Amino acid sequence: MTGKRQFPDxxxxxxxxxxxxxxxxxxxxxxxxxxxxxxSKTPGKVLLGHTGDVxxxxxxxxxxxxxxxxxxxxxxxxxSLAWPRVMPEKGRYLESGFDFYKRLIEQLHKHxxxxxxxxxxxxxPQWIEDEGGWSNRAVVDYYKEFAEQAFKALxxxxxxxxxxxxxxxxxxxxxxxxxxxxxxxxxxRAYRAAHHILxxxxxxVKLYRELGLKGQIxxxxxxxxxxxxxxxxxxxxxxxxxxxxxxxxxxDPIFKGEYPADFMPRVERFCGDLNVIQPGDMExxxxxxxxxxxxxxxxxxxKDDPADDSLISVHGxxxxxxxxxxxxxxxxxxxxxxxxxxxNEYTDLPIYITENGAANADAIVNGEVxxxxxxxxxxxxxxxxxxxxxEGGNLKGYYLWSLMDNFEWAFxxxxxxxxxxxxxxxQVRTPKASFHWYRQVIENNxxxx
Ligand code: FCB
Numbered sequence: 001m002t003g004k005r006q007f008p009d010x011x012x013x014x015x016x017x018x019x020x021x022x023x024x025x026x027x028x029x030x031x032x033x034x035x036x037x038x039x040s041k042t043p044g045k046v047l048l049g050h051t052g053d054v055x056x057x058x059x060x061x062x063x064x065x066x067x068x069x070x071x072x073x074x075x076x077x078x079x080s081l082a083w084p085r086v087m088p089e090k091g092r093y094l095e096s097g098f099d100f101y102k103r104l105i106e107q108l109h110k111h112x113x114x115x116x117x118x119x120x121x122x123x124x125p126q127w128i129e130d131e132g133g134w135s136n137r138a139v140v141d142y143y144k145e146f147a148e149q150a151f152k153a154l155x156x157x158x159x160x161x162x163x164x165x166x167x168x169x170x171x172x173x174x175x176x177x178x179x180x181x182x183x184x185x186x187x188x189r190a191y192r193a194a195h196h197i198l199x200x201x202x203x204x205v206k207l208y209r210e211l212g213l214k215g216q217i218x219x220x221x222x223x224x225x226x227x228x229x230x231x232x233x234x235x236x237x238x239x240x241x242x243x244x245x246x247x248x249x250x251x252d253p254i255f256k257g258e259y260p261a262d263f264m265p266r267v268e269r270f271c272g273d274l275n276v277i278q279p280g281d282m283e284x285x286x287x288x289x290x291x292x293x294x295x296x297x298x299x300x301x302x303k304d305d306p307a308d309d310s311l312i313s314v315h316g317x318x319x320x321x322x323x324x325x326x327x328x329x330x331x332x333x334x335x336x337x338x339x340x341x342x343x344n345e346y347t348d349l350p351i352y353i354t355e356n357g358a359a360n361a362d363a364i365v366n367g368e369v370x371x372x373x374x375x376x377x378x379x380x381x382x383x384x385x386x387x388x389x390x391e392g393g394n395l396k397g398y399y400l401w402s403l404m405d406n407f408e409w410a411f412x413x414x415x416x417x418x419x420x421x422x423x424x425x426x427q428v429r430t431p432k433a434s435f436h437w438y439r440q441v442i443e444n445n446x447x448x449x
Contacts, residue, residue, distance in 0.1 A: 005386045006446040012114070012397030013442040015069065015419070016078035016355050018121035018165065020052045021406040023082060025059035029096060032088025034123035035133070039181030040412075050412025056404055057427050062104045065429070068420060069403065070111035072435060073442040077113050078354060078399045079104070080121035080165065083146050090127045093145075098153040105157050116160040116354075116399070118220065119147050119204065120197075122170055122180070129182050134171060134193035137276075143200040144207060151211055159215035161208065162293055162354065163201040166222040167250055171197055179410055187311060188271040195276045198253050202284035219254065220293030220354045223247050225334045225341075227301045229317040234304035238314040241266070242302045245312050255346045257286035270311050291396070292347055295355035296381070297326075299334035325359035325415060330377060336384035339393055350396040356381050357401035359408070359415040362432060369421045369432035378434065382447055400438060404429060 020036045040051040058065055069077055085097035105115045120143065124133060128142055147163070164170065174180040176190030184190070201219050208217045226242035228235040244263035252260050268274070302314040322330050335356075342351060358377035362369050378400060389395050405418035413424055419438055421430040441447060 004446065004448055005383065007386065008389065009445070010396070011445065012076050012352070012399075013438075014074050014076040014078055014116065014397060014399035015072065015403040016399040016401050017058070017403050017406060018080040018118065019082040020055070020121070020123040021402075021408070022056040022058040022404065023100075024053060024055040024057045026051075026053045028059065029085060029100070030088055030094050031082065031097070032084040033126040034082070034084045035126055035129045035181035036123050036409075037084075038126050038129075039183055042183070045181075045183055046410055047412040047414050050407065050414075052407045054424075055407050056422050056424075058404075059100060061427065062100075063107055065404070066104070066107040066111055066113070068429060068431065069108075069113055071431075072403075072419075072439050074113060075442075076116050076160065076397065076399070077108055077403070078116040078118065078162070080118035080123075081150055082123050083120065084123060084125040086149060087125055087142070087146060089125075093149065095149070095153065098150070101154060102157075105154060109157065114160060115158045116162065117150070117154065117158045118162040118165050119143075119150055120163070120170070120200075121165040122174075124181075132189075133175070133182060134196050135175060135189035137196060140196055140200045140203060144203050147200075147204040148207055148211075151208060151213060155208075155211065155213045155215070161204075161215060161217040162220050163204045163217065164197055165220050165354075166295060167194060167197040167201070167219070168222055168246060172245075172249075187267075188274070191267055191271050191274055192276045194249065195274070195281070198250070198285045199281055201254075202287045205287050205289050206284065216290035218289040218291040218293055218349070218352075220295055221247075221250050221254075222295040222297075222355075223251075223338055224297070225299045225338050227299060227334075229301050229303040232304075234306075235302070238302045238304040238312075241312045242300055242314050246300070251342075251346055253282060253285045254289075255286065257282045266311060289349070291350040291352055292342065293352045293354035294338070294342070295401070296335045296338065296353060297356065297358075298324075298328035299331050301329075324373070324377065325361050326411075328359075330358075330380070332380040332384040335381055336387055339385070339388040339395060340391075343393055348394060350394050352397040352399070353381075353385060353395070354399050355401035356398065357417050357419075359417050362405075362416045362421055364421060364423075364430055367430070369430060371419075371432045371434045374419070374432070374434045375437045378438065379447060379449075382441070386447070 171194035
């Protein structure tokens with residue numbers, strides 16, 4: 001679509017990052033190890049043996065980084081809190097672990113940028129993992145304690161809270177598929193982890209209300225719409241399994257207070273009785289929140305795979321559409337469909353796109369980074385978002401992933417998602433063409449081309 005596409009006056013334009021991916025300073029201020037420190041130092045887990053020890057050194061460079069944000073013109077900045085800075089070992093609480101965030105938040109306010117804090121973006125303290133991590137129910141109390149300390153330390157200055165980033169990744173991808181820390185391939189632990197993450201989300205929302213804080217709190221889910229490879233009943237059933245696995249397992253408990261009944265038998269076949277849901281849990285998980293955050297990157301197209309006796313028994317089918325540097329299909333209509341589905345099937349709550357963006361093989365040439373594919377990607381997704389808003393959709397904001405290139409988990413520093421280029425040798429930041437383009441979008445409050 002072309003022509004002018006104006007967003008609502010109060011639309012929140014933002015950018016996002018996460019603690020382990022940018023902060024570095026892994027051994028400063030008494031920080032303890034997280035599961036990502038352990039994982040990234042385990043040979044073979046992260047590409048080229050990269051770690052987050054130094055990352056973008058944002059811990060020391062936050063002041064100039066906030067200046068770049070101000071130059072970009074974002075209204076809000078989404079970052080996450082490193083739990084191991086505050087609870088480095090069992091029984092030890094370091095209030096000073098919040099000092100860095102206090103300084104960062106002060107700078108943000110100074111530049112009129114609203115802080116949006118994610119409580120958990122995957123850097124679980126290693127000592128908690130040693131007790132079973134997210135698959136052990138004790139983690140819920142530890143998380144509550146961390147959330148309470150965060151609310152008390154920062155709650156007056158942060159009006160926007162995200163309890164969890166992408167529970168699917170933190171549970172199924174991390175404890176089941178084994179691609180993320182702690183790198184286990186154990187579906188039983190993975191599904192137990194998913195339940196405890198959701199439960200801790202509900203507990204944090206309740207706590208936030210009890211403390212009488214005045215901001216908004218919600219969760220961020222990564223949703224990957226599934227499409228069937230054909231109209232055959234087998235492929236449609238495959239699509240439903242994929243959807244239950246990727247999306248409904250998290251949406252249903254939060255908005256309907258139950259796990260998808262159609263998929264539960266498969267989960268139990270591979271995990272045995274999960275033995276995880278206690279009385280009151282589903283009420284806690286579905287406690288009303290203030291908004292839904294969604295991270296959107298791509299979709300899946302799936303085909304039934306009867307020969308594959310696994311949890312979902314499907315295989316992905318490639319399409320002819322272009323892909324990003326992650327190999328993820330670019331299909332913005334899936335974002336549009338997803339937004340409508342959320343509205344029709346799940347919620348009227350305000351929705352925020354808390355992450356969207358693209359990896360691109362960027363390089364500095366004559367002092368500039370021409371990342372046209374990223375600009376195209378973001379433009380197309382903003383277009384889809386705009387169509388949804390025009391049709392009455394309650395979409396309130398968009399956070400581009402990511403403000404700067406950073407540690408892309410199992411891919412280390414080999415994938416660049418930033419609109420600011422980071423030279424990891426020198427830590428020099430170079431705003432890319434997409435930075436300048438996004439600044440225009442924000443200034444115009446919409447798309448003009
Ligand atoms: C999401 C993560 C984020 C980033 C992007 C590319 O799954 O939340 O930290 O790695 O993917």
